Amino acid sequence: xxxxxxxxxxxxxxxxxxxxxxxxxxxxxxxxxxxxxxxxxxxxxxxxxxxxxxxxxxxxxxxxxxxxxxxxxxxxxxxxxxxxxxxxxxxxxxxxxxxxxxxxxxxxxxxxxxxxxx
Amino acid sequence: xxxxxxxxxxxxxxxxxxxxxxxxxxxxxxxxxxxxxxxxxxxxxxxxxxxxxxxxxxxxxxxxxxxxxxxxxxxxxxxxxxxxxxxxxxxxxxxxxxxxxxxxxxxxx
Numbered sequence: 001x002x003x004x005x006x007x008x009x010x011x012x013x014x015x016x017x018x019x020x021x022x023x024x025x026x027x028x029x030x031x032x033x034x035x036x037x038x039x040x041x042x043x044x045x046x047x048x049x050x051x052x053x054x055x056x057x058x059x060x061x062x063x064x065x066x067x068x069x070x071x072x073x074x075x076x077x078x079x080x081x082x083x084x085x086x087x088x089x090x091x092x093x094x095x096x097x098x099x100x101x102x103x104x105x106x107x108x109x110x111x112x113x114x115x116x117x118x
Numbered sequence: 119x120x121x122x123x124x125x126x127x128x129x130x131x132x133x134x135x136x137x138x139x140x141x142x143x144x145x146x147x148x149x150x151x152x153x154x155x156x157x158x159x160x161x162x163x164x165x166x167x168x169x170x171x172x173x174x175x176x177x178x179x180x181x182x183x184x185x186x187x188x189x190x191x192x193x194x195x196x197x198x199x200x201x202x203x204x205x206x207x208x209x210x211x212x213x214x215x216x217x218x219x220x221x222x223x224x225x226x227x
Contacts, residue, residue, distance in 0.1 A: 035216070037164075045156070045164060045207050047216035059214040062119045095163060101214040105154055106175055108163045 002026040002107040004096045009112030015085050020112055022079040022096030030054075030074035035100035036081045038092035039111075046092070049081065050100030059101060064090075086116045120144045122210050124219035129227055130198045138222045139190040140208030146189035147210060153191035154209040155184055157202075158221075164207065168193060198226050 008020040022034070036048040049070040050059045058070050069082040079096055093113050099105030121143040130136035140153060147153055155168040166175055168184035171191065181197045191208055203226045208219040 037218075044205075044221040045158070045209075045218045047209065047218055050214065050216065057214070059216075061215070100216065101211055104169050105209070106166050106169070108165070110163050 002098065004098060004107060004109035006094065006096050006109045006112035009094065009114045011115045011117060012083070012086055013118050014087055014116055018083045018086065018114065020081040020083070020094055020114070022109060024077045024079065024096075024098070027098070029072075029077040031103075032098055033100035033103035034072060034079045035097045035105070036070060036079075037095045037097050037108075038090075038114075039095070040089075040092040043092075048094070051079070052102055057101075083114065086114070088116050090114065091116045119215070120210070120212055120217050122208060122217045122219040124206075124208060124222045126220065127223045127225065129225045130195065130202075132198055132200060132226055134198050135194065135196045136198065136224065137187070138193045138195075138206055138208075138224070139187065140192070140210065140219050141190045142210055144212070147186065147191045149186070151191075151210045151212065153184070153186075155182075155191075155193045156207045156209065157204045158207065159204045167206075195224075200226050202226055 003025045005023045012018045035050040051070045071080045093111040095111045096109040098107040123141045156164040158164040172184045185192045206222045
């Protein structure tokens with residue numbers, strides 16, 4: 001059974017930093033692209049970033065480019081999202097999704113909550 | 119970045135048929151955009167229904183189908199059930215970058 005468990009969400013000040021993690025199990029982690037998707041309170045889904053199966057290729061939404069960094073550790077079956085200089089508008093539930101460019105999107109985690117506020 | 123547009127809300131009668139669409143500001147949506155459809159119910163994580171325009175996952179009810187219609191991606195629900203009341207999102211890829219539509223709130227009434 002595929003499982004994706006996000007962690008690391010917290011209250012962070014604007015301009016601070018935070019790292020989210022997604023622990024994956026139940027499939028060959030190194031064989032799939034992985035993505036982060038977020039949802040602000042009461043709003044729709046927003047694609048944030050995708051990393052290829054090897055970690056070589058990364059893609060970002062314009063809204064986070066230059067501030068967020070996606071990475072993965074295939075030896076630990078873990079996906080990461082580094083949030084640098086977060087803004088109030090980055091407040092959202094962040095979901096880990098199996099798939100993205102190059103791999104079929106299928107499973108989702110339950111999300112982790114990030115609140116950006118002073 | 120491209121903008122993807124969906125109907126904000128639609129209503130369907132139980133047992134009825136409804137089609138949701140997904141439009142791209144850059145032109146026609148094609149199979150090369152690998153369009154997806156997701157369902158999200160209140161308080162839950164999204165669930166993937168359709169991938170690569172027409173393909174269903176093992177958990178996708180047979181009453182859902184995906185297609186391309188008039189330059190848009192489309193999700194058709196045939197024989198709506200009360201449990202289909204939810205928010206539906208499409209996702210389109212532009213060479214690696216993904217863009218979600220704003221979502222369609224589907225009411226079964």
